[in-house]
Every structure is written in C-alpha cells, then in structure tokens.
Amino acid sequence: MAQGVATVQAQSPGTGDGFAGEPYSPDRSMWGKVKKYRLEIIMVLPFVVYLVFFMFYPVAESIVRSFLNQNTNEVTLDNYRTIMNRSQFNDAFVNTIGITAIGVTLQMLIGLGIAFMLSREFHGRGIFRSIVLIPMGVPTIVAGAAMLYIVGFNGYLNRFLMDVGLVDIPVYWQQSGIRGMFIIALADIWKALPLVVLILLAGLESIPGDVYEAADVDGAGGWRKFRDVTLPLLMPAITMALILRAIDAFRIFDIAMVLGGQAIPVMSSFVYTEYRAQNVNLASAAAVILLLMIVVFVIAYFFLVERRGGDEK
Amino acid sequence: MSSAEVAVTTSDQRPAGSRRRFKVGTFVFWFFAALVTLLVLFPVYILIKTSVSTLAQATAPRPSYMIENPTFDNWDRLAQWSVVGDPLMHSLTVATGTAILAILLAAPFSYVIARMPGNYQYPIILAVLFTRMFPEVIIATPIAERFFSWGLNDTDPGLILAHLIRTLPLAAWILIGSFQAIPIDLEESSSVDGAGKLTTLRRVVMPLALPGIAVAAMFAWLDSWNDLLYAIYLFVTEDTLPLLTYYYSNRGNVTDVATFSVLMTIPVFIITLFLQRYIQSGTLSGAVKG
Numbered sequence: 001m002a003q004g005v006a007t008v009q010a011q012s013p014g015t016g017d018g019f020a021g022e023p024y025s026p027d028r029s030m031w032g033k034v035k036k037y038r039l040e041i042i043m044v045l046p047f048v049v050y051l052v053f054f055m056f057y058p059v060a061e062s063i064v065r066s067f068l069n070q071n072t073n074e075v076t077l078d079n080y081r082t083i084m085n086r087s088q089f090n091d092a093f094v095n096t097i098g099i100t101a102i103g104v105t106l107q108m109l110i111g112l113g114i115a116f117m118l119s120r121e122f123h124g125r126g127i128f129r130s131i132v133l134i135p136m137g138v139p140t141i142v143a144g145a146a147m148l149y150i151v152g153f154n155g156y157l158n159r160f161l162m163d164v165g166l167v168d169i170p171v172y173w174q175q176s177g178i179r180g181m182f183i184i185a186l187a188d189i190w191k192a193l194p195l196v197v198l199i200l201l202a203g204l205e206s207i208p209g210d211v212y213e214a215a216d217v218d219g220a221g222g223w224r225k226f227r228d229v230t231l232p233l234l235m236p237a238i239t240m241a242l243i244l245r246a247i248d249a250f251r252i253f254d255i256a257m258v259l260g261g262q263a264i265p266v267m268s269s270f271v272y273t274e275y276r277a278q279n280v281n282l283a284s285a286a287a288v289i290l291l292l293m294i295v296v297f298v299i300a301y302f303f304l305v306e307r308r309g310g311d312e313k
Numbered sequence: 314m315s316s317a318e319v320a321v322t323t324s325d326q327r328p329a330g331s332r333r334r335f336k337v338g339t340f341v342f343w344f345f346a347a348l349v350t351l352l353v354l355f356p357v358y359i360l361i362k363t364s365v366s367t368l369a370q371a372t373a374p375r376p377s378y379m380i381e382n383p384t385f386d387n388w389d390r391l392a393q394w395s396v397v398g399d400p401l402m403h404s405l406t407v408a409t410g411t412a413i414l415a416i417l418l419a420a421p422f423s424y425v426i427a428r429m430p431g432n433y434q435y436p437i438i439l440a441v442l443f444t445r446m447f448p449e450v451i452i453a454t455p456i457a458e459r460f461f462s463w464g465l466n467d468t469d470p471g472l473i474l475a476h477l478i479r480t481l482p483l484a485a486w487i488l489i490g491s492f493q494a495i496p497i498d499l500e501e502s503s504s505v506d507g508a509g510k511l512t513t514l515r516r517v518v519m520p521l522a523l524p525g526i527a528v529a530a531m532f533a534w535l536d537s538w539n540d541l542l543y544a545i546y547l548f549v550t551e552d553t554l555p556l557l558t559y560y561y562s563n564r565g566n567v568t569d570v571a572t573f574s575v576l577m578t579i580p581v582f583i584i585t586l587f588l589q590r591y592i593q594s595g596t597l598s599g600a601v602k603g
Contacts, residue, residue, distance in 0.1 A: 043421030
C-alpha cells in the first residue's frame with residue numbers, strides 16, 4: 001500500500017520533467033540532453049546493449065534463418081513446408097495449444113476459487129495460504145519429476161482410479177494426444193497455481209470495501225455483486241495472470257521434457273530436438289511459429305477484451 | 314460461494330436461516346480447503362517417500378501410500394558427492410553469478426527508468442515485460458551456436474551470460490517498482506544540500522533500495538537455479554542439477570531422481586519462505602496496477 005502511494009508521488013506532474021534533483025533546463029537540443037543526462041545514459045546503456053545483443057539480435061537471426069536454406073542460404077519457405085509435413089511437428093503444435101487451453105482455463109478457475117477463499121477471514125488462513133504457496137518453492141523440473149510418480153504407468157493416479165473402480169487396467173498416460181496434454185497441464189497447474197492465486201488475491205484485496213457497501217445499499221445479491229462489482233474490478237488482475245500464464249504455457253519445456261520426452265512433443269521440445277539433429281534452420285522455423293502463436297494469442301486477447309470493454313461504455 | 318447462496322434461498326422461511334447458511338457454507342468451504350491442501354501436499358510427500366524407497370518399491374505395480382521400511386541408501390549414495398558434487402557446484406556458481414550480474418546491470422537501468430516522467434516510463438516498462446513473449450528456444454539456438462564458437466559451452470560464465478537473458482527483464486521489473494517506491498523528495502533535498510548525483514545515489518537511494526535489490530537478487534538466483542533450457546543447450550559434457558535430474562529421469566532411475574529433486578528443492582524452499590511476504594505486498598501489487 002505504502003508503495004502505491006509513493007509511486008503516485010514519484011510520478012506527480014510537479015516532478016515530471018527531468019530526473020532526480022535536476023532543475024528544469026531550457027536546453028532542449030540533442031547534444032544538450034546527452035550532456036545533461038550523461039550519468040543516466042551510462043547507467044542505462046549496459047542493460048540495453050546486453051538485451052539488444054543477446055536477446056533481440058538472436059531473435060532476428062532466428063527469424064531470418066527460418067527463411068533460408070541451410071545448405072545454400074537461398075531465401076525459401078521450404079523450412080516451413082518441411083516441418084509442417086512432419087507428424088511430430090503437428091503433434092507438438094496441437095499438444096502445445098491443448099496444454100495451454102486446459103492448463104490456463106483450470107488454473108484461472110481454481111485460482112479464482114482459492115483467491116476468494118483466502119480473501120475471507122477464517123481460522124488457519126495463514127497456514128492455508130502457506131500450503132497453497134508451497135509449489136512455488138519447488139523447481140519446475142522437480143514438479144515434473146514428482147508428477148512422474150503420479151501419472152506413470154505404475155503411478156498413484158492409476159492406483160487411485162483402480163481402487164475407486166473407474167478403470168480395470170492401468171491407463172498409459174504418457175502418450176501423445178489428450179492424455180499427454182492432460183498430465184502435462186496437470187503438472188503445470190500444480191506448479192503455477194500459487195502465482196495465479198497471488199496475482200488474483202492482490203487484485204481482490206485492492207478492491208475497496210465501500211464498493212460492496214454501495215452494492216448492498218442498492219440491494220444487489222451475491223451473484224450480482226460477483227458479476228457486476230467484483231469481476232470488472234478484478235479484470236486487470238485476471239488479464240495479468242492469464243497473459244503471464246498463457247505465455248509460459250505456450251513456452252512450456254521443462255515439464256514436457258521430463259514427463260513426455262519424445263513421446264509427447266511440445267513446440268519448445270520440438271525445436272530443441274531439431275537443433276540437436278543439426279537442423280538449425282528447421283528449428284528456427286518452428287521457433288518462429290511458436291513466437292507467432294504467442295503474439296497472435298496476446299493480440300487476440302487484448303483485441304477481444306478491449307472491444308468488450310468499449311461496448312460496455 | 315454459490316452453494317452458500319443456494320442455502321439462503323432454501324432457508325429464508327425460517328428466522329434462524331442465517332445460522333444454517335453459515336453451516337452449509339462452512340462445510341463446503343472446509344471441504345475445498347482440505348482437498349486443495351491434500352492435492353498440493355501429495356506430490357511433495359511422494360517425492361520424499363520415493364527418496365527413502367528402494368527402486369523395487371518405487372516401481373511396484375501398486376505403489377503404497379505409506380512409507381514402509383524406509384531406506385537411506387539413496388541418500389548415502391548422494392552424500393558421496395561423486396555424482397552430484399560437480400553439478401551442484403555448477404548450479405551454485407551459475408546461480409550466484411547470475412544474481413550478482415543481474416543486479417549490477419539491471420539496478421542502474423531500473424533507477425533511471427523509475428525516475429523518468431510517466432509518459433516515457435510506461436512504454437519502456439511494457440517493452441521489458443513483453444520480452445517475455447519471446448520463446449526461449451528462439452533465442453537459445455543462435456546463442457548456443459555463438460557460445461560454442463566462443464568456447465563458452467560447458468563453462469559457468471557461458472551459462473551465466475545465457476541466464477542473464479531471461480533474468481534481466483525479471484530483475485528490472487521488480488527493481489523499477491522498488492525504486493519508484495522511494496520518495497523523490499528525499500533525493501531533491503539531498504541535492505539542495507549540495508550533494509551530487511552520485512553521492513545522492515550512494516547515500517540516499519542505495520540504502521532505501523536494498524530490500525528491493527535483495528528480492529530481485531533472490532528471484533534471479535532462483536530463476537537460474539531452476540533453469541533446464543539454457544543448460545541443456547550449452548552443457549554437453551558437464552551437468553547442472555536440473556540437467557542431472559532430467560538425464561536420470563530419462564533413464565528411469567526414479568529413486569535417484571527423487572533425492573536430486575529434494576536436494577534441489579531445499580534452497581528454493583528456504584528462499585521462497587523468506588520471499589513470501591515480499592511477493593504478496595511489494596512486487597505483485599505494483600505489477601497488477603501496471
């Protein structure tokens with residue numbers, strides 16, 4: 001809370017122009033600015049140069065390469081054609097989308113439920129909160145490894161299903177298709193739930209109590225309050241959690257490598273496999289498609305949400 | 314939630330209805346709390362259980378829920394360090410190096426951004442955030458080729474440089490928030506008193522920013538400690554802990570995987586416990602507000 005107040009203060013228009021402790025200077029020429037902000041430029045430069053050189057340049061390099069023939073360096077679309085004809089790639093594409101859809105949907109629903117529980121006062125809330133956050137303290141690859149004992153052929157999920165009588169013979173979960181998507185999404189949900197809960201809880205706690213009092217005065221019931229008060233005010237937090245989680249789910253690697261390996265390819269592991277097979281340009285093409293999937297998703301989300309927000313006004 | 318509302322409608326003919334609503338709601342509430350607790354704790358329990366099981370017990374067709382005849386053979390083997398020693402050292406060195414360099418590079422940047430006027434600041438913060446949209450594999454392929462040609466494969470500095478790619482935006486994101494929280498008045502009065510920019514930074518800003526810097530450093534450390542992707546690209550003859558865990562799990566060596574996993578989790582767990590209060594109040598609330 002204190003941070004929020006301070007942030008507003010720091011951005012107040014009184015201190016709008018110029019940096020710390022600098023009086024407003026009328027010298028607005030390019031060189032004047034460079035001289036005036038010499039220290040600031042020196043402070044910013046290493047970070048910017050690093051990211052340009054080690055992040056943006058490699059991304060551009062991959063994009064260019066995905067259009068080049070690996071042997072002749074001619075511009076071509078063959079890399080894309082080749083991977084799209086591979087069943088392994090098609091599996092990876094479908095699996096990645098399936099894992100993201102299943103995982104993120106369930107994470108948001110369960111996360112919202114737990115965030116609501118934690119926003120209430122009850123005996124043992126502190127302990128419950130700590131328990132919910134435990135997976136955050138477990139490395140991603142460990143989350144995958146732990147799930148190995150549960151969804152393996154001789155794992156606990158099969159034992160449980162057989163004990164309950166839902167299946168007679170053990171199910172082979174670690175295979176491409178809906179089962180593979182399900183188990184990888186399961187591990188991802190377990191690992192990422194704390195983050196979703198924390199973001200949504202922070203959002204819930206930032207909703208002022210008097211909004212609900214006003215809704216009470218207007219005679220709004222529980223469902224109306226949820227739909228017309230809580231949900232719209234929670235939207236920034238929901239967007240934040242959903243976008244963050246979806247991006248990470250599209251890029252899923254560790255869990256898929258441990259749980260699926262070659263049997264359940266996802267986009268990232270497909271790229272890695274092609275790289276290991278020395279097919280660098282094919283790997284680049286697949287990586288570019290993964291980048292496009294993420295960009296299209298984010299743009300589509302903002303487009304849909306923005307448009308709906310516009311309609312309501 | 315909704316079941317509590319159902320209870321209201323069924324019981325509103327009775328004056329004591331509010332009491333019954335309380336009971337039904339409470340039951341559903343505690344049922345879900347217990348279920349969530351069970352599902353969250355179960356994998357952790359199984360991991361610890363497997364680490365004290367024999368391979369035969371761990372791969373039995375019908376695994377038991379209880380720990381029976383615990384054996385510490387796996388842990389004895391681990392304690393000899395012959396397998397896990399080098400990877401552990403690599404992981405520790407790389408994570409620590411990444412954390413230090415991430416702060417050295419990201420803190421000055423974040424400070425300047427935090428003190429920029431809002432209309433410049435916002436697009437930069439967004440740009441930093443949106444670097445997350447780049448899949449790591451699109452970066453890792455060219456990076457791996459370059460690092461191999463520079464002889465940086467299988468070396469700690471190489472992996473540190475690679476981990477910084479992902480860690481820098483994360484650290485900057487946390488640090489910008491914590492620098493924004495430092496009131497600019499303090500710096501202004503310091504400069505009125507005649508202190509130069511650098512003196513102000515050292516005497517006024519640094520002490521106040523230290524908690525935020527510590528949080529960012531711990532996140533950077535964790536991020537590097539957990540990484541499998543850059544390690545798998547860059548380490549061919551050497552191993553890090555995640556890499557070792559991955560290779561052993563590929564070979565079906567499930568009990569060793571369990572001990573490596575527990576070993577790997579211990580520092581993460583301690584740091585996360587320590588970070589919990591910061592995660593809730595500082596970084597994320599700032600993040601949600603944008």
